Amino acid sequence: MDETGWNVEAQLRWLWVVVSEQVTFCDILPGRGFEQAASLLGADYQGWLTHDGWAVYYKFLRAGHQSCISHLVRRCRDLAEVSTPAAARFPLQVQAILEKGLALRDRYRYRKGKISRHGFWTATGRLEAELDRLLARSYRDSANRRLAKHLARERPYLFTFLYCPGLDATNNAAERALRPLVVARKNWGGNRTEKGARAQAVLSSILASARQQEKNPLDVLIELLVSKDKSKILALVPSTRGSRKEGSSTIAHKTAPAQLRRSTARTEPAVLRELVAGSALPTAVGSIPIPVQP
Numbered sequence: 650m651d652e653t654g655w656n657v658e659a660q661l662r663w664l665w666v667v668v669s670e671q672v673t674f675c676d677i678l679p680g681r682g683f684e685q686a687a688s689l690l691g692a693d694y695q696g697w698l699t700h701d702g703w704a705v706y707y708k709f710l711r712a713g714h715q716s717c718i719s720h721l722v723r724r725c726r727d728l729a730e731v732s733t734p735a736a737a738r739f740p741l742q743v744q745a746i747l748e749k750g751l752a753l754r755d756r757y758r759y760r761k762g763k764i765s766r767h768g769f770w771t772a773t774g775r776l777e778a779e780l781d782r783l784l785a786r787s788y789r790d791s792a793n794r795r796l797a798k799h800l801a802r803e804r805p806y807l808f809t810f811l812y813c814p815g816l817d818a819t820n821n822a823a824e825r826a827l828r829p830l831v832v833a834r835k836n837w838g839g840n841r842t843e844k845g846a847r848a849q850a851v852l853s854s855i856l857a858s859a860r861q862q863e864k865n866p867l868d869v870l871i872e873l874l875v876s877k878d879k880s881k882i883l884a885l886v887p888s889t890r891g892s893r894k895e896g897s898s899t900i901a902h903k904t905a906p907a908q909l910r911r912s913t914a915r916t917e918p919a920v921l922r923e924l925v926a927g928s929a930l931p932t933a934v935g936s937i938p939i940p941v942q943p
Contacts, residue, residue, distance in 0.1 A: 650690075650700050651823035656839030657846045664830060664850075665689060668822045671887040673857035675830070677846040683708045697813075699820045715804040719819040721803070722747050728792055737789040739783065746780050750808055751818060756783055758814065774810045780807070817931065822832060826857055856884045861926055 655664040655677055663681045667674045667689050678685040683692075683705045690698075690709065698712040701720045725744035729737040753776070757769045764772070784801050788794050800807075810818040830853060840846040855873070859866040862885070873881055 650686070650706065651699060651820055651827055652703075653729070653798060653827055655834065655846075657843060658841060659839075659911060662833075662839075664827070666823050666826045666830075668826050668857075671858070671861050672885065673707075673826050673854060675826070675850045675853040677840070677850050682704070695710070695730060697816060699817050701931070702799070703821055713809065715809040715816055715818065716803045716806040717818075717820045718747050718751060718810075719809070719821060721800075721807075725797070728796060732790065732792065736793055739788060739790075739793045742783055743796070746776055746783075747807070750776055750811060754811060754814070754818065769811075773808060776811075780804070820875070855885065862887075 650664070650667050652663050655662045657677060662677050662679055663685065665676050665678055665685060674689065676689060678688070686705055686709070687694075692709075693711055694709050697715065698709055699715040700704060700706040700717060702716045707714065711871070722744050725740035725747070728740040729744070732740070735757045750773075753769070753772050757764050780800075781804075784797055784804065786797075788797055788881045810816045830849075840849055853868075855869060856866045859869040869885075
């Protein structure tokens with residue numbers, strides 16, 4: 650999940666994006682708080698949530714969190730570049746630990762047999778202990794103190810991807826979904842009307858989801874526009890296990906929650922919003938069930 654500033658009628662709005670393996674949902678909302686985030690996923694969302702560490706995301710108390718490692722590595726690198734050699738030691742040490750975590754993940758994932766599961770857990774524990782020792786120290790440099798405070802808050806969610814193999818360590822997927830929209834914002838600044846903003850969000854959601862599912866976006870749009878069957882939008886929802894032999898539209902309609910099947914007479918955007926809220930992230934990574942963090 651991610652968000653960025655947006656303009657509608659020359660007023661500040663926020664463009665939100667939620668990305669799962671097969672569905673992308675965009676919406677342009679008036680704020681950047683939990684109320685807006687919960688309107689996309691639901692306040693009781695219980696899936697995985699990988700994000701940039703914005704405090705609002707941690708209000709999803711029943712979700713499993715992963716703080717984006719790329720953001721933290723970038724922050725450490727940028728801080729080290731403007732610090733004195735002595736002050737740069739701390740961010741560089743943190744950066745090295747985080748990069749070791751990514752390397753450990755890749756070693757376990759792509760070099761089967763090179764490291765046992767016990768060795769993997771042991772190496773994970775050592776990385777955590779190494780980071781804890783760094784955070785237990787006091788730092789004179791104000792920028793280092795701010796970084797240490799931020800890391801202490803993020804500490805429970807830094808290495809979730811090592812405990813749950815298959816979970817993405819970064820929110821790069823959401824950033825990639827935002828990138829073309831950010832380029833568009835630079836070209837024309839935003840939307841002139843609320844209606845235009847709504848159309849922008851709906852079209853962006855459909856086009857991105859079609860690309861994720863390796864469908865022709867133009868064909869998908871044409872099919873939705875010419876069809877009188879509002880349930881066609883459900884074809885963008887991934888099928889569930891055990892029903893793959895049926896047509897995608899039929900599968901989606903049968904496996905969608907009952908309240909969504911009843912709501913297909915409404916507009917496609919409203920249905921897509923609820924579909925993403927219910928299917929935003931997988932209930933398991935591979936064969937590993939999701940642990941719900943307290």
